[in-house]
Amino acid sequence: MQQFISNLGNELATTGQQFLAWSLTSVGNVVDLLVLLVLVPVLVFFMLKDKVQLVDWFKGYLPVERHLVSSVWAEVEAQIANYVRGKAGEIVIVGAVSYITFASLGLQYSALLATMVGFSVLIPYIGAAVITVPIAFVAFFQWGWGWEFGRVMIAYAIIQALDGNVLVPLLFSEALNLHPVAIIVAILVFGGLWGFWGIFFAIPLATVVQAILKAWPRAKMSEDSSLDTTG
DSSP: OHHHHHHHHHHHHHHHHHHHHHHHHHHHHHHHHHHHHHHHHHHHHHHHHTHHHHHHHHHTTSOSOOHHHHHHHHHHHHHHHHHHHHHHHHHHHHHHHHHHHHHHHTOTTHHHHHHHHHHHTTSTTHHHHHHHHHHHHHHHHHHOSSHHHHHHHHHHHHHHHHIIIIIHHHHHTTTOOOOHHHHHHHHHHHHHHHHHHHHHTHHHHHHHHHHHHHHOTHHHHHHHHHHHHHO
16 A cells, blocks of 8 residues: 555656646646737627728728729639638539538538538648548448448549539639649648648638739730831
């Protein structure tokens, strides 16, 4: 009993030291989190409340002739709004279709897996490939290798094919005109710069770059020069 009490005291002392060290190292993160939880809502409130004053103040520092900025901003605003609406609709449709398919096939955790599939469309190509792993694991541990496993994977592949070839063009035909190569390059570049958030916002950032390139006055200048030479 004395040995047990001695060991228990040592364990408690070690645990207390570890807890104290963890608390000291994590107190900064907790403070940062509390500051964000308090300041971000206040910041959003005042930005919405004084939107006109803030926009006018910002415009005061811009040049008077700002046709490029105005055209880029108008196109980016329209494209981002259409992108957000399209992505929200895509998440709902893909998630609902995935849940109905998984549930009809008898796959366990159908609601959870369908939710993951729905949100995976936020990250093109990578999201679909990553979510394949949990779906395959659940199907394998439920049925093993067999026709049931194959049915689930074939159904998931059909959902992804219909999403990429039918649903996405229908939802984003009015907003985005990005080549798959441009999307992949955007994911690689912005993901390398900002990690997960760069991958998450790769397509919106790519639309911003596309809007800047389309509004760049270089093409107009070249057309004007060609007209002058022909005249």
